[in-house]
Amino acid sequence: MPVNLTANAIAAISGGDVNSKPLVQVMDVKPTGSNQERYRLLLSDSTLTQHAMLATQLNDRVKSGSVRKGSVVQLIDYICSTVQNRKIIVVLNMETIIPYCDLIGNPRMYSDSDASAQKAMANINSGNVNRVSNNVSNGRPAVQNVQTYRPTAQAPHQTAPRVDQNVQNFRPVVQPPFQPPPNYRNHGTILKNEAPARIIPISALNPYQGRWAIKARVTAKGDLRRYNNARGDGKVFSFDLLDSDGGEIRVTCFNAVVDRFCDVIEVGKVYMISKGSLRPAQKNFNHLKNEWEIFLETTSSVDPCPEEDVSIPQQQFSFRPISEIENVENNSILDFIGMVVSVNPSVPILRKNGLETQRRILNMKDGSGRSIEVTLWGELCNRDGQKLQDLVDSGFFPVLAIKSGKVSDFSGKSIGTISSTQLFINPDIPEARSLRNWFDNGGKNAASISISKENMPAGSRNEMRKTVSQIKDEGLGRSDKPDWITIKATMTFVKSDNFCYTACPLTIGDRKCSKKVTRSGNNWWFCDRCNQEFEECDYRYLLQAQIQDHTGVTWVTAFQEAGEEILRIPAKELYEFKENDDDRFAVSISAGLFTKFLFRLKVKEETYGEEQRVKVTVVKAEKLEYSLESRIMLDLISKYAR
Template sequence: MAVNLTSNAIEMICNGEFQGDDVKPVVQVADIKLVTTGQQSTERYRMLLSDGAHLQQGMLATQLNGLVQAGKVQKGSVIQMSQFVSQVIQSRHCYCSCAGKTIISGQSPMEQSRVTTANTQSYGGAVGTTGRIPFKDMNGGASMKHSNLNSQNNGGGYAGNSESRGPGYVANNVPPAAYIKSETGARGPGSAPLADNYAHVSAAPNYVNRGPIAKNEAPARIIPIAALNPYQGRWTIKARVTSKKDLRRYNNARGEGKVFSFDLLDSDGGEIQVTCFNAVADQFYDQIEAGKVYLISRGTLKPASKNFNRLQNEYEIYLESTSSIQPCMEDDASIPRQQFHFRPISDIENMENGSIVDLIGVVSSISLTVSIMKKDGTETLKRALQLKDMSGRSVEITLWGNACNAEGQQLQNMCDSGIFPVLAVKAGRINDFNGKSVGTLSTSQLFIDPDFLEARKLKEWFELEGKNVLSVSLSRETMGTGRTEVRKTVSQIKDERLGTSEKPDWISIKGTISFLKSDNFCYTACPLMVGDRPCNKKVTNNGDGQWRCDRCDQSVAECDYRYILQFQIQDHTGITWVTAFQESGVEILGLSAKDLYYLKFEEQDDEKFADIIRKALFTPFIFKLKVKEETFSDEQRVKSTVVKAEKTRNLKLILRYVKFARATEALKVLIY
């Protein structure tokens, strides 16, 4: 089969002369080799491309590796490039990188002698053969001596000395990658061009060559995220910010620093994470807004750190002080707001712990928000809900932090009103505690009753049959505090050696406060925000009216006050000491630690202060406790922490009120 190669395609690519949507040069693969390095886990293929007159090295985009592995593209194949990037390396070598939308029409290697032409010259360096032919350097410099390839060469066996072809052509319409075809039958002088067979398929690449990038003053072309690789020197991507993480501080062996990152999505569905450190984080943090579209350029591509990167991309972008972020004034409707990869809930059962997953389902129940003490001594909010879908399974979704009071409260109000909303969870993490469950991360996103096809199908299923179908839960029943709670007595804490196992015990006790230490009932806390919540670390007075926080490395004029109550719980079996922090302290005493501090030490109203403490004593509560053995001064002690305190209602008073209300109604009937 005879196929015309695009005349002087290599030279025109390197000189940046190809422009427009319909430029798709046809070239031949003179050689292809697998490139392996110790720094990359993904295979990459280097190709030697020929237009019949010149040779040029290029890299195949990794998403097209399957074409080589399947044998559709090999040495001698004729390909048509619909998307490519060219650039100068070390001021003289032109490098061509086949981008994400490259469309390849395979040609049998047996036909290679019928499509190449004699005296092939090399752009981008010598190939190592006999004979020399001078030609002009692509940068306009003096003539350079490169190798002449012919059928007798001893440097690589590339085809040559076949019949000469006239001016080539550029195919205008080619099918997408899913419609790859091989031409059959000979082509005579009067036959139609190769592109005519694909005239019924239109190609509309979103990214085109907009001029050479070999010169610094030339505008950088927009390329898809999927085409980014470390071999490119200059690039620009147009993408939407789908998620933005909080600016956080860290401390490691190399010192202190701060970092934030955000995720990008382009119109081709390519995703990549962008990370900024220290001064660069300060430079760009306020510029980035989730949901907006930006033009981003002059960053560094590095292998993605999978410990902090959940996206399916082998690279991530690190911005520098010279990087450019330009917001697009008009929103680009071709770039989706979000990209989901939904999995049925039933798949979670066989997925590994720590896997990241996108889920969509109907919220069948939701618990109240509770406060949880973390290992680092800070508190956070937690709320649990049950999510079910058409797979016949349900799973517990744990909301953490601000999501409890934002989306969590909205879901609570809808469920209380008898509405069962559809919830889409983007980037939840699977854990295997108490069966299988899914927890939110700082990068997770929640979408309530979203307007897309999967949500509408799920809503229709639930209304017709789903509400009456019982689902098998992959999680143990842990609604409430998010953990299984067992009612215990005070004596059982010691008798059953609760808290001495590897994991803490979560129990509830019905009792009263028999004694409360009122001297040191609170501590001075840092009010500065760390991400989406206050620091809350203890601060010290500098002596000049300023309060110093070692964690934030800053001083503030006014501190906050937080409860750290120590008191005894008593029931019919005995007495035990417990500790309660801010939220539990408010539930027990009825006012904030700051208000109580000012009442005692600023207003010095000892009588009112004593009355508040007195009212808390011998009031019946249901205490939810976390019991865990900890080490204090090389001594093992069991510590009980109050997670939640709920006042119990007096049943006698309620019955008395009901009887009084009924008597009042009866009296009104007699009078009127």
């Protein structure tokens, strides 16, 4: 059966037609060869061919073979963009009409002259012969690729020019002249490139589109951050969008653009966004399942939609059970839902950048037979964390859904919050109702195994329990990479003369310098790295201590965070006690002595002068939980008794 492709479809699309939904043939399919999986097509209307790019959501059509060389397809949704002075059709949606047939016609590649030819043909077919004739007779350039006609000598009674026979015989079938889409009509004169952009799904966004608009809901908004690099100081913030098709994408603003949009954006509101640029997503910071990220510019538009769009969900989750989190890679970002069974009080923590924040630890369980530790940081501790603690203290165990939690394997597997994390307490979603039903009907008392502690039962792959004597006996730390081990030991001695050092308090980017500083001539503090002086300095722990278990004693070094975990007091406060109150200093320095800890240690051989020594550094110190340790020992006994 003969196949009739849409005549002049390529020329019409290249001229701006986006509504005809033509039938075209796929002449070729090739991968682009870029890092992202994309496919390049060559489309034909039997007369002309044009390059096209397939949207990523249609990749499965190529993989399944429904779109291949020879396929006849109908273009449903498409645009034509100019990339490096070359027209490219971006196919957003299409249907396969015939999976394969022989190549139709002998088409050639579309060129700019074809656009002029199409316009001239439209004039001829619409009866504008006299106008074209006058243009030629007045010496204006003839349209390329169209046979011209010349007035010939005529009898006196003839009044109309005779059209050249070549022109009369050249009557190709052409489509009517391109008409603007309906929403452009009757709006008065529109300047070039000022027509409203077409709203497309987030999943269809790609860098080959010249103009676009998306309608989406803000599901998360990051904090405003300031930074410092070789180009100077700056500020940045970002927010996440979700549309009615389930597509998600991150939007980022820098510097002057931050001032325009930071206060405008509200979580939960729907916006129309256009005139941004697309760049590859930075997966180190962007966890959304989209290969692109929108960067807003000074010419970008962000307009709130006056009416609520119920077709766009408030939030989109992809929950993972705790039993799967146990095998998830470190630093993965995921969604998680569970029952909160315990909430610890919020405690102040000094971060590595020298800034103090709050930390609160929760324990959660689900129906997979596992439980997990969740760490809340910053404002989440005081706002949502306090609400969770009040509920648990009152005897009600809430359901907690976590959007974008970060997996850590530092101490078993746990989940921590990041700047884009959102907490939903008792959300009205099917997963929460199912979990509540399970918990109230026996799940509350069901046994579960924690995947979060280093001392996990049955020898977790994240744990390497050792004794003090094994550090020497097994030659730990003497390879190219450090050994990370856990030791159950007692703190027996802490050097009290040099327990801290004076540190630079200045912030570089989002982190404090923390380099050791010295007194300058005017009695201020001077930092060699920052080349600045300041009146006050910071104090950071550098503890030298001994730990002991039943096999021996070893020296360890504990820096800032580990020092605070051992002594439970900031280094600056302890320094002031040493200078002004000997009794309180003695009590504070001995607070951690003869207490059993689980020490997470880094063992690495280092060079001191010309001597090689094994240095043992305390990375984390946790007071021993005897009930949990007893269960672990019973599990080990059962294991070895088999």
